[in-house]
Amino acid sequence: VSGVQQRRNKLAKRVWEQIELAKAQQAGTQFIATKFRTVKDSDGLRKTVETNKRVKAWWFTADNGKLALCVRYGSKVLELAKGKYAIEVGVEKDLINVLEVVKTAVLNGELDTAIDNAANKLRDGFGK
Numbered sequence: 703v704s705g706v707q708q709r710r711n712k713l714a715k716r717v718w719e720q721i722e723l724a725k726a727q728q729a730g731t732q733f734i735a736t737k738f739r740t741v742k743d744s745d746g747l748r749k750t751v752e753t754n755k756r757v758k759a760w761w762f763t764a765d766n767g768k769l770a771l772c773v774r775y776g777s778k779v780l781e782l783a784k785g786k787y788a789i790e791v792g793v794e795k796d797l798i799n800v801l802e803v804v805k806t807a808v809l810n811g812e813l814d815t816a817i818d819n820a821a822n823k824l825r826d827g828f829g830k
Contacts, residue, residue, distance in 0.1 A: 713808045717773070717805040718805065735755040738751070
């Protein structure tokens with residue numbers, strides 16, 4: 703798999719987690735994502751354990767009272783258009799539809815340049 707496709711898949715997975723989090727929030731339940739970690743047990747042997755993963759919401763209430771959504775790649779917020787970092791959603795019931803549109807845009811490659819810029823910024827942070 704090419705690097706570009708890997709980045710798309712990574713972001714699409716994170717958007718899927720946001721969709722599930724929004725669905726759970728609207729239903730009044732909790733969404734718990736899991737991840738695998740390698741830990742040492744008391745004998746010093748390494749084993750893989752499934753743990754809960756914290757998923758933070760990408761949406762927030764803007765100054766005008768409407769809901770806004772920022773798309774993150776790692777710890778970086780993607781610049782969706784020149785100088786624009788968030789999508790105005792309006793009300794909470796439209797959030798899932800907007801996230802589905804974002805996921806489709808990611809898989810179609812419409813956000814490749816923004817993903818590449820964010821990945822490069824993240825990579826530069828490790829070089830110091």
